[in-house]
Amino acid sequence: MKYLSGMSCHRNQESSSSGHCLAVVLSRLANAVTPLWRLPYQEQLQVKYESQRKILQTLASRLEELGIDAQKPGGLCCPLQPVVPSPIINGYRNKSTFSVNRGPDGNPKTVGLYVGTGRERNIVCVKANHVENIPSKHKQVAQCYEEFICRSPLDSCILFHEGGHWRELVVRSSSCGHTMAIVTFHPQQLGQEALATQKDLLKEFFTCGPGAVCDLTSLYFQESTMTRCSHEQSPYQLLHGAPHIFEELLGLKFRISPDAFFQVNTAGAEVLYQVVGELSQATGDTVLLDICCGTGTIGLSLAHRVSKVIGVEVVEKAIEDAEWNAAFNGISNCEFHSGKAEAVLPQLLASWEDARPLVAVVNPSRAGLHYRVVRAIRNCRSIRRLLYISCKPEGEAMRNFLELCCPPDPRKKLTGEPFAPVLAIPFDMFPHTVHCELLLLFTR
Numbered sequence: 001m002k003y004l005s006g007m008s009c010h011r012n013q014e015s016s017s018s019g020h021c022l023a024v025v026l027s028r029l030a031n032a033v034t035p036l037w038r039l040p041y042q043e044q045l046q047v048k049y050e051s052q053r054k055i056l057q058t059l060a061s062r063l064e065e066l067g068i069d070a071q072k073p074g075g076l077c078c079p080l081q082p083v084v085p086s087p088i089i090n091g092y093r094n095k096s097t098f099s100v101n102r103g104p105d106g107n108p109k110t111v112g113l114y115v116g117t118g119r120e121r122n123i124v125c126v127k128a129n130h131v132e133n134i135p136s137k138h139k140q141v142a143q144c145y146e147e148f149i150c151r152s153p154l155d156s157c158i159l160f161h162e163g164g165h166w167r168e169l170v171v172r173s174s175s176c177g178h179t180m181a182i183v184t185f186h187p188q189q190l191g192q193e194a195l196a197t198q199k200d201l202l203k204e205f206f207t208c209g210p211g212a213v214c215d216l217t218s219l220y221f222q223e224s225t226m227t228r229c230s231h232e233q234s235p236y237q238l239l240h241g242a243p244h245i246f247e248e249l250l251g252l253k254f255r256i257s258p259d260a261f262f263q264v265n266t267a268g269a270e271v272l273y274q275v276v277g278e279l280s281q282a283t284g285d286t287v288l289l290d291i292c293c294g295t296g297t298i299g300l301s302l303a304h305r306v307s308k309v310i311g312v313e314v315v316e317k318a319i320e321d322a323e324w325n326a327a328f329n330g331i332s333n334c335e336f337h338s339g340k341a342e343a344v345l346p347q348l349l350a351s352w353e354d355a356r357p358l359v360a361v362v363n364p365s366r367a368g369l370h371y372r373v374v375r376a377i378r379n380c381r382s383i384r385r386l387l388y389i390s391c392k393p394e395g396e397a398m399r400n401f402l403e404l405c406c407p408p409d410p411r412k413k414l415t416g417e418p419f420a421p422v423l424a425i426p427f428d429m430f431p432h433t434v435h436c437e438l439l440l441l442f443t444r
Contacts, residue, residue: 025104029115029126034432037132045083045428048436052426055394055438056080059401059421066406070421078421078440084275087267089431091135094247095264098142098169100149100156101125109156111146111169132432137214138171141181144211145169148202157186160225165190165198167224172256175266178245180218181206182236182258187223195223203239217241220258231259231317244321250274250301252329260318261294268429272437273301275425276387279441280359282306289360289383291341291373296322298361300331307356309334312344342370349380358382363389368396374403378416386419386442391429393438404442419444 030037036044053076060077063070070077086092103110103125113131116122128134128142149156149166157164167184183202187195199221205211206219219240222229236258244255247262250270256262263269276298282288286306290299293311295318303309303326311334313319319338326334337344341364352358360383362369368390377383386404390397404419419442427437 025126026130029113030130032115033113034132035434037432041089045085048083048426048428052438053080056424062402063405078424081425083426083428083436084271086265086428086431090132092265093133094266095172096134096138099125100166100168101158109149111142137173137179141171141214142169144214147210148205163188172245174245174247176246176248178217180245181216182220184222184224186225199239207240217245249297252300254295254297254325255321257317257321260315260321265429268427272427273298276361277302277305279387282359286357286359287354289358291362292364293322294318296325299334300325303331303333311336312341314340342372345373346376349376352380352382359385361387366392366395368400374400375413378414384444388440390438417444
């Protein structure tokens with residue numbers, strides 16, 4: 001076995017040497033997935049604080065280049081509060097994605113997480129048993145899935161063009177005790193009868209066989225010939241159980257579909273959303289614009305503070321969940337729009353004549369907001385307060401920050417008054433990793 005340390009472990013070596021090699025690769029997996037796991041938690045928070053401080057310094061410098069006097073004490077663009085700790089430090093993830101590939105022992109049906117790089121040609125799939133941020137339930141489902149595919153005569157699908165079928169596993173869970181498993185399968189040239197047989201075998205394993213110990217609430221199967229595939233491209237097929245799992249957050253109940261976005265740290269999300277509500281300064285006549293709303297968690301949790309919530313989300317199933325969530329929780333002052341934000345939002349705001357205060361909350365993916373979304377926000381005079389939640393503020397979100405704050409530019413159709421950052425609060429939604437969620441408050 002060849003590991004990333006450059007060590008070679010041969011079959012004729014003593015077991016102690018093999019055990020050492022295994023310890024090395026497990027340590028490397030932990031370092032790759034949770035690089036701060038060796039540090040005491042308070043030190044982790046300090047590391048993250050310094051990282052966010054540098055990001056705000058960079059933003060201040062970039063704004064200075066645009067002719068904006070943005071330097072505040074410490075060279076920051078705005079005050080930075082201490083990192084808000086996560087209420088749960090270990091096993092906090094409510095969603096985990098496991099790959100299927102060759103393991104350290106050469107088993108091509110290992111279910112785990114990748115270590116290594118394609119450039120170095122040393123990628124190996126390692127079981128996630130020792131990873132701190134993944135809950136034991138997810139690890140149990142992954143172990144059972146590996147047992148199932150090892151029993152299967154069908155090969156794992158490592159490279160699409162080389163054949164094989166069994167692919168990644170996604171496990172979602174909730175504080176209500178619900179667990180959803182989603183198995184991705186490459187059909188290759190299999191006919192419908194053969195596919196039906198595999199689905200029956202998978203269902204039998206997790207309901208009557210060894211996998212029954214997982215006590216799955218939902219078991220889904222998706223045939224996919226692409227790296228990532230949405231429900232619209234290839235529907236999720238429910239093999240067993242309920243079509244949704246449910247989560248409770250801030251006294252509300254939320255329905256979650258297989259591909260709907262939900263903050264990966266539920267307890268941390270509660271803390272984040274409470275602060276979002278406070279900073280929004282929403283009153284009884286405020287309209288809250290929830291952009292990239294997912295299943296509606298932010299808007300619905302603040303609905304009691306405002307006169308109306310308008311949510312926009314690209315995932316159609318998430319919008320269905322948001323509408324169900326509103327109805328189930330007896331919330332009637334919300335409306336949700338399905339579609340790309342860059343297509344929906346400009347139409348919503350172009351003719352906005354409502355005299356009520358309008359506050360916007362955006363929570364985009366790592367790709368940030370489309371330029372047309374930023375432009376629509378900038379050019380809507382009613383929006384005086386904007387809360388931007390970013391899991392990667394040093395990435396594409398930085399471009400958004402600059403577009404929101406730069407001087408008016410008719411060439412780019414940015415005619416609205418610029419925003420200014422006034423407060424930054426990092427939230428540790430991902431303990432043991434270098435990442436955190438940054439909440440930036442902009443006003444004008």
